[in-house]
Amino acid sequence: MGELLNILSWICLLLGSFFAVSGGIGLMRFPDFFSRLHPAGITDTLGAALILIGLMFQAGFNLISVKLMMILAFLLLTTPTATHALAKSALHGNLRPLTGQSLKR
Amino acid sequence: MMFDVTMAAILVTMALALSRALLGPSLYDRILAVNMFGTKTVLAIAVLGFLMGRPEFLDLSLVYGVINYIGVIAILKFFESGDLAHPGHFGE
Numbered sequence: 001m002g003e004l005l006n007i008l009s010w011i012c013l014l015l016g017s018f019f020a021v022s023g024g025i026g027l028m029r030f031p032d033f034f035s036r037l038h039p040a041g042i043t044d045t046l047g048a049a050l051i052l053i054g055l056m057f058q059a060g061f062n063l064i065s066v067k068l069m070m071i072l073a074f075l076l077l078t079t080p081t082a083t084h085a086l087a088k089s090a091l092h093g094n095l096r097p098l099t100g101q102s103l104k105r
Numbered sequence: 106m107m108f109d110v111t112m113a114a115i116l117v118t119m120a121l122a123l124s125r126a127l128l129g130p131s132l133y134d135r136i137l138a139v140n141m142f143g144t145k146t147v148l149a150i151a152v153l154g155f156l157m158g159r160p161e162f163l164d165l166s167l168v169y170g171v172i173n174y175i176g177v178i179a180i181l182k183f184f185e186s187g188d189l190a191h192p193g194h195f196g197e
Contacts, residue, residue: 010107017114020145024121027141033134036125040137043118044144051111051148055155067163071151071170075144078174082140089181090133 009057016050023047032098033090037083044079048072108156115152119145136180143173 019042026039052072056065119142126138147170154162183189 013107013111017111020118020148021114021121023141024118027125027138028121028128033129033131033137036134036137040141043141047118048144048148051115052151054107054111055151058155059160064160064163067160067167068151071147071163071167074167074170075147078170079140079144082174082177083137085178085181086133086137086140089185090131092185093133095131095133 005057005060009054012050012054012057016047016052016054019043019050020047033095034087034097037087041080041083044083045076048075048079108152111152112149112156115145115149119149132184136177140173140177143169143176147173 023039023043026042027036030036030039049072052068052075056068059065059068122138122142122145126135126142129135129138147166150162150166150169154160154166179189
């Protein structure tokens with residue numbers, strides 16, 4: 001049983017790390033601010049959730065897992081609202097998304 | 106050993122977020138990169154708590170998440186309505 005938990009937590013931690021790094025690379029490569037919201041969202045929600053779930057498997061069934069769950073719930077609630085407020089504020093500051101017409105190619 | 110790999114991945118993401126914060130053409134790119142950096146710090150503190158065997162680090166990461174969120178919203182309000190003192194009119 002202990003070994004299974006270890007393997008599960010390793011898988012979750014590895015996947016979480018993969019999504020975190022891929023989101024970081026996406027943040028560097030995407031052409032426009034509004035398209036960069038997507039990789040930032042990926043790392044904040046999916047990467048963070050997988051890493052925290054991986055830690056929960058390591059911690060077992062005690063107060064530490066409850067704290068990890070609180071962090072996870074808080075992150076999943078506030079990161080999308082922060083991204084939404086960011087996009088709304090960017091639109092208000094007349095930053096327009098890169099649509100087909102403006103691509104000169 | 107597993108935590109070292111996760112810590113390395115988080116540090117790489119932080120470096121990428123910082124470079125986007127430096128390169129970011131518009132102001133909102135920078136705020137986005139700083140917000141992402143803050144969320145990664147929350148994860149880094151949690152993983153460090155597990156690495157060093159100190160469970161009280163999780164309280165630190167929760168508080169850091171709260172402060173990071175409020176900071177981002179305050180910055181947005183400041184740049185949207187000029188100052189933080191008066192009740193802003195988001196959206197007009």
